[in-house]
Amino acid sequence: MTDRVEAYIDANQNRFVEELMQFMRIPSVSAQEKHDGDTRACAQWIADHLKGLGFEAGLIDIGGKPIVRAVRKGNSAKRVLIYGHYDVQPEDPLDQWKTPPFEPTIRDGILYGRGSTDDKGQVFTHVKAVEALLKTEGELPCGVVFLLEGEEESGGDALARYVSQAKDELKPDAVVISDSTMYDANTPAITYGLRGIIALEFTVRGPAMDVHSGAYGGGIANPVLVLAQMLAKCVSPKGKVLIPHFYDEVVPLQPWERQSFRKLKFDDAALAKELNVPRLHGESGYRTLERLWARPTFEINGIFGGYQGQRSKTIIPACTARAATERWSGSGPGRPSRSTASSAATRASDPRRSSPPSPRPRSRAAWWRTRTRPAPATWYSIISAPSAPTRSASKPTSSGPARRCCSTWTAR
Numbered sequence: 001m002t003d004r005v006e007a008y009i010d011a012n013q014n015r016f017v018e019e020l021m022q023f024m025r026i027p028s029v030s031a032q033e034k035h036d037g038d039t040r041a042c043a044q045w046i047a048d049h050l051k052g053l054g055f056e057a058g059l060i061d062i063g064g065k066p067i068v069r070a071v072r073k074g075n076s077a078k079r080v081l082i083y084g085h086y087d088v089q090p091e092d093p094l095d096q097w098k099t100p101p102f103e104p105t106i107r108d109g110i111l112y113g114r115g116s117t118d119d120k121g122q123v124f125t126h127v128k129a130v131e132a133l134l135k136t137e138g139e140l141p142c143g144v145v146f147l148l149e150g151e152e153e154s155g156g157d158a159l160a161r162y163v164s165q166a167k168d169e170l171k172p173d174a175v176v177i178s179d180s181t182m183y184d185a186n187t188p189a190i191t192y193g194l195r196g197i198i199a200l201e202f203t204v205r206g207p208a209m210d211v212h213s214g215a216y217g218g219g220i221a222n223p224v225l226v227l228a229q230m231l232a233k234c235v236s237p238k239g240k241v242l243i244p245h246f247y248d249e250v251v252p253l254q255p256w257e258r259q260s261f262r263k264l265k266f267d268d269a270a271l272a273k274e275l276n277v278p279r280l281h282g283e284s285g286y287r288t289l290e291r292l293w294a295r296p297t298f299e300i301n302g303i304f305g306g307y308q309g310q311r312s313k314t315i316i317p318a319c320t321a322r323a324a325t326e327r328w329s330g331s332g333p334g335r336p337s338r339s340t341a342s343s344a345a346t347r348a349s350d351p352r353r354s355s356p357p358s359p360r361p362r363s364r365a366a367w368w369r370t371r372t373r374p375a376p377a378t379w380y381s382i383i384s385a386p387s388a389p390t391r392s393a394s395k396p397t398s399s400g401p402a403r404r405c406c407s408t409w410t411a412r
């Protein structure tokens, strides 16, 4: 069977690439309303493509961007669900592209264009694998369901709502997530775990209005400084997260996993050079791949407050010191608990603050990991945010919704 499938792939490779390029030409940027029509057109394009392969395929509209659902029976009653997303991130900054983002171009054997590696390319790999099986064997060895969402890049919840509604009907025996990577061009990988995320937003309130730092500095706490001090307390200089219970539910790395990661001979110096940093940094006691793939981190995705204009303005800002989207990945195998979120606030609090910090959960997604058995139908879980601790002073911000985590945990 393998020979026939491989011969089919070889014989059709150019067409496969041409079709992938058609898929990539549709600017399905889910974060921007101006692309709503394109996003739907893209969903329809891939649904039609799957229909052409004999799938019962269509779009599911339950608010948000449409979900592509395509189902086909196979020779056995077992069923594999293949997850992916057809939406892409905005293309800016445009001047960084050597060729236009939505005009896929092959240079030196590599296909460049928005979505090529996240996630249209991976989705298409599975679509074409299914095609190769169907055209050579006539039937699939098991049932296959494609579930492709259009909000992965913009933090929508349509898929989560759909999965919780339809989990009895979907009932897969295994889930394959197409939204992952190979280690490098020659090293295939199986991704068997993902880090979850909790996104929080803290606001520290200062004086009732901006006041002159020459007149009031030294007399009241500066909220930007307080926020910086609070955040600095969350992580030790050695990269250890100091929030109580942060590591409580983290699945420890097994010796075989550490050994398997080590075999990949990851080059720290090469990454430092690529990123133009003097050295890599992270939790002590762990190698880089372990930190990147298997250890939770506390990241600050943005911090702003005070005067942002040209030159300087001598103020102590009023109430706009804010760390936007606290990112907090991989807090245990289940759900990062509400008490964990609160303890972050406690830890971050500072007795000198002028009002309590107000962590406002923006969104969170569970850590998902399965080691010995296929993922259950409830594999995908976006937990609704708990209510913020009282005395909240935070306001909704205009920054975009937090994204779900795409970090992968990969091993050979």
Ligand SMILES: [Zn+2]
Residues within 6 Å of the ligand: 085, 118, 119, 152, 179, 406
């Ligand atoms: Zn993705």
